[in-house]
Amino acid sequence: MTSQPESLPSPLLFADDWGQEPERIATWLMRCFDSPDYQPPVLPGIAMRLWHLTSDDDVSIFDVSKVLEEDSMLTASLMRLASSAAYGTGRSLRSIEEVITRLGLRRVRELFFQAAVTERVFKAKRYERPMITLRDHSVTVGYAARMLAIVSGADEGHAFLCGLLHDIGYCASLVALSERLPSEYRPDVSLVWSALVMHHEIVGSRLFESWNLAAELSPVAVHHGSQVLKGSVAGAIVALADALAESVGLGVPNEKADVDVEGALNVIGIDAGTLATVREQLEIFASAGDV
Ligand SMILES: [Fe+2]
Numbered sequence: 001m002t003s004q005p006e007s008l009p010s011p012l013l014f015a016d017d018w019g020q021e022p023e024r025i026a027t028w029l030m031r032c033f034d035s036p037d038y039q040p041p042v043l044p045g046i047a048m049r050l051w052h053l054t055s056d057d058d059v060s061i062f063d064v065s066k067v068l069e070e071d072s073m074l075t076a077s078l079m080r081l082a083s084s085a086a087y088g089t090g091r092s093l094r095s096i097e098e099v100i101t102r103l104g105l106r107r108v109r110e111l112f113f114q115a116a117v118t119e120r121v122f123k124a125k126r127y128e129r130p131m132i133t134l135r136d137h138s139v140t141v142g143y144a145a146r147m148l149a150i151v152s153g154a155d156e157g158h159a160f161l162c163g164l165l166h167d168i169g170y171c172a173s174l175v176a177l178s179e180r181l182p183s184e185y186r187p188d189v190s191l192v193w194s195a196l197v198m199h200h201e202i203v204g205s206r207l208f209e210s211w212n213l214a215a216e217l218s219p220v221a222v223h224h225g226s227q228v229l230k231g232s233v234a235g236a237i238v239a240l241a242d243a244l245a246e247s248v249g250l251g252v253p254n255e256k257a258d259v260d261v262e263g264a265l266n267v268i269g270i271d272a273g274t275l276a277t278v279r280e281q282l283e284i285f286a287s288a289g290d291v
């Protein structure tokens with residue numbers, strides 16, 4: 001007989017009970033994140049290095065290529081994403097130089113970051129399907145946030161990161177359930193989802209602390225579902241991008257985007273017509289299968 005895992009509080013002996021009391025799951029998750037042996041999902045260091053390297057407009061293609069050579073798998077994914085971003089599907093970009101010339105360094109670093117996060121972080125045994133839903137949602141929100149930043153004159157790279165990572169707390173929670181529990185104790189996602197909806201923002205902020213991204217991202221990640229962000233450009237962009245993703249069918253189940261659209265538009269300084277144009281572009285992006 002398999003014994004109950006040590007880290008599992010005794011009231012959680014029967015996995016089927018989990019869904020009845022989301023607070024218990026939340027308590028278990030928080031205990032898990034606080035325990036000294038907890039290892040958060042790792043953000044590939046190469047993605048951060050490339051991000052910082054390409055923040056300098058004078059960086060050379062040679063320097064960028066040198067970094068990319070360190071991870072051929074992610075670079076292959078970058079080439080695929082870049083070809084799709086440049087032409088739609090079907091035609092390939094052949095070299096890093098061509099990718100950078102065609103898309104620009106800033107877009108290249110975003111696509112590389114996207115490849116690193118979606119391929120190395122959005123993975124958890126037993127939770128493959130919800131991870132795909134979260135991945136598609138996150139990439140769509142990142143893309144929408146970037147477009148909103150462009151039309152409003154905000155920092156598009158920061159907006160993209162905030163959008164891509166705003167719901168990362170779901171992923172960290174699923175990874176914890178997958179890695180910290182023996183397979184027979186891993187609850188079906190339907191039983192834990194409401195707890196994850198309630199607590200993913202705070203879980204996300206803890207992950208950002210461990211990734212040293214708290215200063216840039218925590219305010220957006222922690223409060224993206226609330227009204228706390230009134231007045232914050234990045235917050236308004238992510239809130240609108242979240243709602244846009246939901247409106248094109250790429251939302252997160254049971255997490256209704258509840259955004260004060262008029263207020264958010266005022267904060268970022270665009271009108272409803274511009275928002276509608278961004279939504280049209282997002283619909284094309286989503287229907288092209290670029291997510
Ligand atoms: Fe969320």
Ligand SMILES: [Fe+2]
Binds near residue numbers: 137141166167242252
């Ligand atoms: Fe979201």
